[in-house]
């Protein structure tokens with residue numbers, strides 16, 4: 048056997064030596080095979096890995112947002128910048144127009160996003176331009192002449208990048224694509240209360256995770272419009288890294304201002320009897336502010352059980368908190384409103400809530416309470432005391 052194969056190899060060499068054209072053909076075939084293998088391996092790599100490897104090959108990039116950037120564009124921008132920095136590539140996030148809407152301004156402030164405004168093609172920070180959340184440069188002088196290095200987007204269009212194009216029109220947000228890139232590279236989202244040093248290997252910062260989740264919820268109207276399964280999956284991946292307080296500050300800037308205001312009113316206006324407190328915060332435009340105020344109040348020194356009440360559109364909303372074993376808050380609230388028309392209340396030992404609808408008098412007119420607020424406050428204190 049060995050002798051046969053040795054002879055066959057010898058015959059092959061003789062044939063090659065006798066025919067230089069055959070040498071070229073064999074070498075060419077081998078080269079084509081190597082190239083095909085390399086291409087196959089490149090295509091087989093996940094998009095996030097390919098994208099990161101491309102970024103690693105550049106010294107610096109300009110991450111260009113569309114004119115008047117929204118939350119999804121800014122989220123994709125900070126995500127590309129974080130990926131770039133993870134491979135020691137400098138990134139500058141650039142935009143044209145203005146950041147106008149209140150939520151978008153809040154996004155920029157809360158997540159401390161550095162944005163560089165440009166007017167002219169010469170303002171671009173790097174030769175390699177990565178377009179996010181749009182696929183053809185626009186909104187500045189000379190935009191037509193810019194051939195982007197890479198494009199990551201979810202809008203329909205003809206635009207693309209020289210080295211890389213990833214446009215997924217079935218996705219609800221560009222942020223979902225970027226979230227997948229981090230997942231592709233095996234990055235672990237860092238919880239908001241953890242230190243980066245506690246997580247080994249590739250990471251996704253809380254700041255970027257929070258931004259990306261905001262990008263997804265804002266572009267899909269809170270996952271109710273045009274959201275694909277991929278957008279939900281991206282949200283689930285990001286969730287452990289999201290800072291919920293910051294997300295709320297971005298998503299509801301006005302409400303969060305009111306929440307602070309209501310907390311302040313709850314503290315300033317509280318009535319304290321023993322270790323219990325009740326506070327009437329008056330009218331509110333968002334009822335979410337009431338439980339938040341109750342959380343704040345029960346944290347005050349010397350206070351073990353609290354009820355905060357506020358009014359919206361004629362309905363009184365109650366929210367109670369107890370860290371006192373003597374007070375089952377759900378039962379206390381239930382007892383407090385047991386004699387009131389159109390009232391419901393209940394809950395657990397430590398937290399409870401309730402509502403009292405507009406009180407209707409005998410002649411049918413609404414908004415005329417058949418009891419006073421002071422009386423209600425007395426009932427609440429009595430109920431916490433176990434006297435109702």
Ligand SMILES: [Mn+2]
Pocket residue numbers: 119120180201219220221266
């Ligand atoms: Mn978008």
